[in-house]
Structure formats: structure tokens, C-alpha cells
Amino acid sequence: MSLFISLFITFMLIGVSAFGGGYAVMPLIQNYIVENQAWITMNELADITSISQMTPGPIFINAATFVGIKVAGHLGGLVATVGSVLPSFGLVLILGYLFAKHGDLYFIQNIMKGLRPTIVGLIWVAAITLFTTSLFVSNPDGFSIEWPATLAFIVGLIISMKTKWDTLVIVLCGAGIGLLFYFLPF
Amino acid sequence: MKKISTFELFISFFKINMITFGGGYAIMPIIKKVYVDDKKILHEEDMLDLIALAQSIPGAMAINTSMLVGYKLRGTVGALVSLIGAFLPPLLIISIISVFYQIFQTNPIIQAILGGMRGAVSAVMIYAAYNMFTSLLKTNRTFSLILMSVAFLLAWFSNISVGYIMLSAGLIGFLYFGYIKERLSL
Numbered sequence: 001m002s003l004f005i006s007l008f009i010t011f012m013l014i015g016v017s018a019f020g021g022g023y024a025v026m027p028l029i030q031n032y033i034v035e036n037q038a039w040i041t042m043n044e045l046a047d048i049t050s051i052s053q054m055t056p057g058p059i060f061i062n063a064a065t066f067v068g069i070k071v072a073g074h075l076g077g078l079v080a081t082v083g084s085v086l087p088s089f090g091l092v093l094i095l096g097y098l099f100a101k102h103g104d105l106y107f108i109q110n111i112m113k114g115l116r117p118t119i120v121g122l123i124w125v126a127a128i129t130l131f132t133t134s135l136f137v138s139n140p141d142g143f144s145i146e147w148p149a150t151l152a153f154i155v156g157l158i159i160s161m162k163t164k165w166d167t168l169v170i171v172l173c174g175a176g177i178g179l180l181f182y183f184l185p186f
Numbered sequence: 187m188k189k190i191s192t193f194e195l196f197i198s199f200f201k202i203n204m205i206t207f208g209g210g211y212a213i214m215p216i217i218k219k220v221y222v223d224d225k226k227i228l229h230e231e232d233m234l235d236l237i238a239l240a241q242s243i244p245g246a247m248a249i250n251t252s253m254l255v256g257y258k259l260r261g262t263v264g265a266l267v268s269l270i271g272a273f274l275p276p277l278l279i280i281s282i283i284s285v286f287y288q289i290f291q292t293n294p295i296i297q298a299i300l301g302g303m304r305g306a307v308s309a310v311m312i313y314a315a316y317n318m319f320t321s322l323l324k325t326n327r328t329f330s331l332i333l334m335s336v337a338f339l340l341a342w343f344s345n346i347s348v349g350y351i352m353l354s355a356g357l358i359g360f361l362y363f364g365y366i367k368e369r370l371s372l
Contacts, residue, residue, distance in 0.1 A: 015244060015245050016244055017244060018244045018245055018246075019244045019349055024347070024348075025246075047287065047291075050291065051280070051283060051287060051290070051291070053207075054207075054290075054291075054297075054300055055207070055276070055279050055280070055283065055300075056203060056204055056205055056206050056207050056275060056276065056279065057203060057206070057248075057275060057276025057279060057280070058210070058246030058247070058248045058249060058276065059246075060245065060246045061246055061249065061273055061276040061277065061280075062276050062280050065276065065277050065280040065281060065284070066280050066284055069280070069281060069284045070284070074281055077277065077280070077281055077284070078277065081273055081276075081277050084245070084246075085245060085246070085249055085269060085273055087244060087245060088243050088244060088245030088246075088249060088250050088253070089253060089265065089266075089269055091243045091244070092243060092250060092253040092254055092257055092265055093257065093262055093265060095239055095242070095243060095254075096239070096253075096254055096257035096258065096265065099235070099239055100258070103235070106364075107360060107364060109363075110359050110360050110362075110363035110364045111356040111357075111359050111360045112231075112234070112235050112238060112359065113326065113329075113359045113362075113363050114333060114355040114356050114357070114358045114359020114360065114362070114363075115234070115235075115238040115352060115355050115356050115359060116231065116234040116235070116238070116322065116330070117322055117329070117330035117331070117333040117334040117337070117355075118333055118334065118337040118351060118352060118355035119211075119214070119234050119237050119238060119241075119337075119352075120234070120315070120318045120319055120322050120334050120337075121333070121334040121335065121336070121337030121338035121341065122211050122337055122338070122341050122348060122351070123211050123214050123215055123311075123315050123318065124315050124319070124334075124338050125211065125338055125341040125342050126210060126211035126212040126214070126311070127212070127215060127308065127311040127312050127315045128312075128342075129212075130207060130212055130304065130307065130308045130311060131308040131311070131312060133304075134301070134304035134305050134307075134308050135305060135308070146301060146305070148298065148301050148302050148305065149301045149302060149304055149305030149308075150305060151305070152301075152302040152303070152304075152305030152306040152309070153305040153306065153308055153309045154309070155306070155309075156305065156306035156307075156308070156309030156310060157309040157312070157313060159309075160219075160309055160310055160313040160314075161313060164224060166201075166224075167201070167202070167205060167216055167219060167220060167310055168201045168204070168205055170306050170309070170310055171205040171303050171306045171307055171310070173306060174302040174303045174304070174305050174306025174307070174309075175299045175300075175302050175303045175306075176302065177302045177305070177306075178298040178299045178300070178301045178302020178303065178305075179295070179298055179299055179302065181298060181302070182294065182295055182298035
């Protein structure tokens, strides 16, 4: 029982301090989970990182689930994951309320006018990063093109532009293209 | 504003978080596509404001943004169902993978499927990011273009934390629209 509580609290603490999202949380996980609690090794942390790059979902959630399961089974995974999202849930309720009430204040709108274009710039960084890491693989000679991912990209782009298809369907088309390439004889 | 049922909120965030690779800002264009372009429930500016709020809360950006959208559309219950919808896919996926993650990392068929999915997701992201870019330029064109480019370049080439970039952008918006713009136009 105490193990569940300590999982819950540890991931809640990381959840409170994990500003910035994405890989910004990795040093915290290393500090709390690998060094203080010794629940996983550095190698396992590296495994979580690479699995997170392959699978959907935020790395913080992936890490919480993975560590929880390793320490205390599947229930542990659930406990750690719930702990990790609880602080931000509370803050969302507070901030969401305040913003709904005071968001139209003149100075807040001015701050937002500065933030909106900045966010679009940051989104472009994320989009181009995923684009390049998915379509190109670096190797000693420079880089090579991942043809299945490239074809999935082109098909996905055409569908996005021409249709109103559900995003899930577009991604499943990509999965199908990947599978097709695997079974084709070249 | 159009109404959305809590069930639809849950399903849509479940699907979005099921297919979004990369974490952090990578999920934003997908949420924007679903809620602004497809469902037409949120305005582009609402979306960017929620992302800015999500950035100011610790924890995973994808989860925070999901909760904030839920809160804006359906209050506290909306935030809760969006949270559950958002963290269930990574929880389930990692629960399964943790059992046999050696196989997962090396199995060529799984790798082929994931490769195709990543290609398709990049297409959806790039197209949504392009739409955000064009609609951003409709107001405060020069200001937005400069801020977006600077944010992109800083995030791409420097190690400056995203938090600092956002903080500076908010301050610039506050000063420019509150004090500087009027004097320039005199």
C-alpha cells in the first residue's frame, strides 16, 4: 500500500514541477525516479525515451505508466499516471476559470496577441521536427529517405487538402501504406 | 458557440491522443484541425489562447491543452472527461508494450506500421500548421510575422527554454499593443 502512495506522491511532485512539457521533464524523472527512488535504471529510462518516440502520447505520461507498472504492476501504472496528471488538472480548473472570467481584459488580450504568433512558430518547429525524423534517417553517408513514410506523407497531405476525413482515418491510411511496403517484394 | 456532448469530447481526445506522436507542441495542430477546422466549435484565436494557458501549467502539454479545451466547452466535467480521454491511450499502449517491449522495439512489422503512421501524422501537422500560419497573418501582419519567425528561429537553433520564449513574447505583446503601437501611429 505504501508503495502505491509513494508512487502517487512522487509523480505528483514531478507533475507540479514539470514546466515546459516534452523532454523538459526528463531531468526531473532522472532525479526523482532513477537517483532518489532507484525504481528504474538509466538504461530503462533510455528505453522509455525511445519507446516514447515511437508511440503516441506525451513522454511524461508514458514514463509514469512504465515506471508504475515496473514497480507495482498494472495498478501501479494507473496510480502513477493519475498522480502525474492531478496537479495540472487542478490548475486547469483554476486557470480556466480565471481566464473565462477575466480573459477579455485589455492587457491580457495584448499579452495574447504576443503569444499567438509565437505559438504558431513553436508549432512549426514541432511539425518540421516530426517531418524530418519520420521521412529521413541519418546514416554515415548523410541521410536516406524512408519511402513508406514519404508516400504516407504525400497521401496524407493530399487527403488533408482535398477531404474532410477524420484524422484517425488519415493516420490509418499511413499505417496501411507502411504495412503494404513491408509485404511488397522490394 | 456550438454545443458538444461530454461523450464526444471524450471520444475526440481519445482519438487525438491515440495518434499523436512527438508530444509537446506536436499535438496542437491536430487538436486545432479537429476543433477549429472539422467541428468548427472553437475559433482559431480561442485555440491559441488555450495553448498559451496550457504552456503556463506544469505537466504534459498535450494533456493540459485537452483539459483546457474540455473546460472551455463543458466546464469541470468537460475537463475531467477530456483528461481521461487524453491519458487513456498512452496508458493502455504503454501497459501493453511494457510486457514485451524488446519485441516491440525490434519487430519489423510494427516498425513498418509506425513508420507509415508517423509520415501521415506529419502531413496532417504540416497542413494544419500552414493553415494557422495563413490565418495568423490576417491581423497585425508584420508584428505576427516577425514574432513567429523569431520564435521559430530561437526554438530551432538555440537552447533557450520555451518558457522564456513565451514569457518574452507575452511581454512584447503587452508593451507593443499597450504602449508602443499608438505612439508609432501618431
